[in-house]
Structure formats: C-alpha cells, structure tokens
Amino acid sequence: MLLRHLQNVRREIALPASKRAGSLALRHVDAGSCNGCEHELAATANPYYDLQRHGLNIVASPRHADVLLVTGQITIRMVDSLRRAYEAMPEPRLVVALGDCATGCTMLGDPRQLAGPLEEILPVDLRIPGCPPAPQKIAEELLGLMRDMAEHSTTRRAFVEEAITPPTRDVEAIDTKGAKHA
Amino acid sequence: MPALKAALVERVTAQDWRAACERHAQAGGRFCGLFASRGSQGLQANCLFARSDQDHVVCAHVSSGAIDTLVDLFAAAGRDEREAHDSYGLRFAGHEPMRPLLDHPVEPEAWTVAVHGHDPYQVAVGPIHAGVIESGHFRFTVVGERILHLDLRMFYKHRGLQTAAEGRPLADGLRYAQRACAACAVTNTVAYAQACESALGLAPDRNLRRARTLLLELERLYNHLNDVSAICAGVGFAPGAMAFAAFKERAQRLNQRLTGHRFLFNTVALAAGTLHIGQGDTRAAREELKTLDEEQRRLWRELQFAGSVQDRLGDVGRLTREDAVRLGAVGPSARAAGVHQDTRSESPRLFYGEFVPATPEYASGDVAARLDIRRVELAHTFAILDELLTISFMPGGVKDLDAPPNGLGVGRVESPRGETVCAVQTDGHTTGRLHLRTGSYANWPAVAHAARENLLPDFPLINKSFELCYACADR
CATH class of the missing domain: 3.30.460.80 (NADH:ubiquinone oxidoreductase Nqo5 subunit)
Known part of the structure; x- marks a missing residue:
C-alpha cells in the first residue's frame, strides 16, 4: 500500500524523463547556516523533484565529490573545516554558494564570529540566490551546471587527449628518470 | 492556564x-x-x-x-x-570542571569526559557529516560498538546573532531571532515578540493571537512530517521516508500559498499582525489539510505494521522520565518519556484555549515513543488548524496591559522541538540583551544521555528521533 501510494504520488507529479548528460557528485558543507538551505537541499531528493534521476547525487566524502555546495555565513569555527573539505576534493572541482548567506547577500551576525564572505575564502563558480532558494531553483541551477560541464568536457577531453599524447623525447626522459630511481 | x-x-x-x-x-x-x-x-x-x-x-x-x-x-x-x-x-x-562550550580548544582533555577502563576508545564524527546535515562534532567513547559516553562539541555555527542584535531597535531583533533557525523561525520570532511586548506592557489582541497560533501550528506541521520522514530514513525505510518527505513538501507549499514563504519567514511583526487570509483561501487550505491528514493517517497504519521499521525502534535511545526532568528535556522528547509539559497549555498570549499536553500510549522514552508522539501531535495540529481556518484572518494588534514597562520581558513558546524561551532586556526602544534558549538548546544534553549504552550504528536513528536543530542552539 505504501509503495502503491508512492506510485500514485509519482504519477500525479508526472516528472519529465531525464535527458541525462552525465552525473555530478555533490558534497555539502554547512559553514554557518540557519538550516533553511539544508532543508531545501534535502527536499530536492523528495518525489516532487527527485534530482537523483538526473545523476545528481550527494556523496558522503569530499574525496568523491565534483562539487562543493556551501551554505551559510562562514563562521570562524567552520572556516578551517571548510578549507580542508575543499582541499580533499579531486580536481577539477567546483564551488557552489547556496543561498543568500553563502553568496554574501546577507551578513547578519557579529563580525567577530564570522570569517568573511565565501568568495574571499574559496573560488566560487556558481551562486544560487534565495533565502532559502526553493528546491525547484536549486534543481534548475544544478542541472544547468551539469549541462555546462558536459559541454566543456567534450572540449576538455580533446585538450586532455592532446596533452597526454607525449612526444617521444618526453617518454625517454621519464624512462631515464625511472631508471635512475630503480 | x-x-x-x-x-x-x-x-x-x-x-x-x-x-x-x-x-x-x-x-x-x-x-x-x-x-x-x-x-x-x-x-x-x-x-x-x-x-x-x-x-x-x-x-x-x-x-x-x-x-x-x-x-x-x-x-x-x-x-x-x-x-x-x-x-x-x-x-x-562550584562548577568544576568548567568545560568550554563556545571556545574550541584543541586538546580533547579540555572538553571531553575522561573514561578509564578496559579497552575504551574514541570515535570522532564531524563537524562535517556524511549527509545534508548541519555542522557539529560528536566525540563517542566506545567499547567495541557500545557507546559508553558521548561528548558534544557544538557552536561551530555560532554567528553571534544575539550580540549583533544588541543596541538595535527592538523591531530589528526579529530578523536576528528569525535567522537563528529556519525550521523554528516562527517560534523564535513569536517568542521574541512576546518578550518585547511583555517588557513594554503590551498584550496581543484576539486577531493577533489567532494569527500567531496558526503560524506556529503550520510550522509544527511541516516539521513533524519531516521528523517522521527522518526516522524512516534512519532505519533505512525508503518508502516511508519518501512518502513523508512528499507530505512535508505539500505542507510547505501550503505555507507558500498562505503566507508567501515556504518557511513562513517575515510573518511575525512586533506589536502588530501581518497575516491577511480571506475566506476563500482559508476554505481551500482547510480542504488541502483535510486530504493531507487522511492520507498521512493511512500511511501511519502502514508504518505501525511494517515489521522492518517497528523492530528497529523499541528500547533504542531510551530516556527515562527522571532523566528527562533532571536534564530539562522539553517538547516531544520529554512527552515521549511521560513528562506532561507542553507550553501550549501555558500560553495566554496565544489561542490554544484549554490545551492539554499529550503523551503517547506507551511513554517508554525510546525511539518508538518519540515516533508515536509525533503521530499523536500531528492529529492535534491538524485539529487545531482545522478549527482556526474556519474563519478568515485579519491583521491584529496589541492592547495595553495594566502593567508598567519593566525593562525585561520573557516569551515562552512551544516549538516543534519543545519549549523555546526568549528573554529581552530593553534599553528604551532598543535591545539591551537578547537571549534565546530554544527547544533544541534544552534537549541536546538529553540526546547525549540517551545515546549511552546503545550501539554506535544506532546513533543516527537516536539523533533523528530527537531531530534537533544545531542552528538555533548555536545561534
């Protein structure tokens, strides 16, 4: 009955099928939010939005993530953890400022307790405004980001392929180095 | 009352x-x-x-x-x-040792309880958690999988909202109280408004009391639906988690339609009402709530007979009645342990009439009881909302009390997580000191206590059964 109920819910909502253009692994860090952005980000997984069907997944570790989603005003007690999460991510990596606090639109609090705007701490690639941004808005922005990434990645792949096809001379250099170490 | x-x-x-x-x-x-x-x-x-x-x-x-x-x-x-x-x-x-709360010294000895014995070790979790969760650090002392003791290190999200509000006009304080926590935004702002009005010798009129009560119950509705979803997720029961997440979404969309905001932001003003809901809209909202109530009741029966859910809840994270009283636990967590306290029954500044605190049939203080109290309270909330929405809403106001302004006001409001207390020391028409002690603030020690002697992998479930905010405890 529960599953039937969910089936009905899904049928009523009638989400369009996903035109998957790849996937993005997301890691969220709350750097001092009011919990609103967390609620709305979590809501993007509910049956009304179901972001996962597009290949957008929240992953447990920054080491598995393509995107760092940062919420809140950056507190002095969170800034080090935030930096460490970013440093743990493999490259290429993107930073998304989620909500008006992270985008720097709202500064409410004691300046002695805040580390400053996110963009002075990490390079921000995408800003999602809203207080908090509605799940629909978060979904649209993240899907847009994924499309941009897919377009870039075709050109990037060509670039990378070119870069990793080394001239013969370089291969010799590596061999010599290897021999030295051996 | x-x-x-x-x-x-x-x-x-x-x-x-x-x-x-x-x-x-x-x-x-x-x-x-x-x-x-x-x-x-x-x-x-x-x-x-x-x-x-x-x-x-x-x-x-x-x-x-x-x-x-x-x-x-x-x-x-x-x-x-x-x-x-x-x-x-x-x-x-006499408070020895005075362990730091806001300060974050590096050495664990400064802020954890020393545990000696055969083979205990520490497991450190956070401040960044694996899911979409707020930031906070848990330091478990365990033997094998059994939790002996849990030290909480919070205030990672301390933004200094209370000190930032000092010296500003009283009406500005609402923004700071609201920003403390989105999920308790109405509670915090109503508590702040009550504290200010009390300090100024004012009392809300009938319209204002009705409007604030409606907002508070709308807030409780989406929060309780969210908590049920979270407990289902805590035992890995995805269909329940998704179904109740969808209910929560519907409740938040109703908030949007009625007040223009999914979290009911900016709906509380100082000494004035903002809510204007006509007869047509109240009727539509009543219909929507009626359907929502019927559907969630049907699914509750499913949850109650789902063995894979129920078998995981009993005797997990037990908080006895004595411990709940001693530690000052409030709200659904305290009532699930058999404490008959609900600030809605002590709220002459709101519109609850002769409200009687609810306790579950088996007030066993474990996760099962904390899930069941949500069922009972959801029924009450649906009933209160249904009654309130029979009449349209007009912006209310305040009247003078026969009491001189005394420079210090206290507001007490039942949030979805328990009693929130706000004290405001006024300095003319500016805020001298704002102190917000939310239901989450009061309940965190109870979470740490309830986790003792449980298995470490059950902690997420225990934590979700309290479903406290970090934001409104850290402020």
Missing part, C-alpha cells in the same frame, strides 16, 4: 542568588534558562523560572566576577553556565 502577566523581576545580591533560585524551585518553579548580561552596573546573572502564576526572573549583580553555581540544583543549567562563562567571563563557584 496562567493569567496574562508580565514576568516578575526579583533583584537579589550575589550572596542571595543561590538561595533565591532555590526558593523558586521549592515553590514549584521550573528552571527555564540562565544567562549573563552586561548593564550599566556591570555584569549581571539572570535565571528564569516558569511558575503556575507567572514567569519569574532572578537577577543578581556580580561585582566580583564570580557567583555560586546552580548546576547541582538544576542539571539543565550546565550548558547555560558554560555559555555565560565563555561569552561573558562570568565564573561559577
């Missing part, structure tokens, strides 16, 4: 502080928070008590920088004293 009176302030010397507080406890006063403030005469300690007649505040000037501790009288004062120590430098004689 107590009469509508402003809080009674009792000024005592630092020497009489402890005895005065003890007297209130003996007279049946319930400890509701302790905070430090700095006035023209220097450092001041303040302790709040809820008594059946009215709220009482004991204030003492502390010229020497130290005052007697109350932590042996009220275990619930532990975190309050630690916060007053870290943020105002107030020392408490």
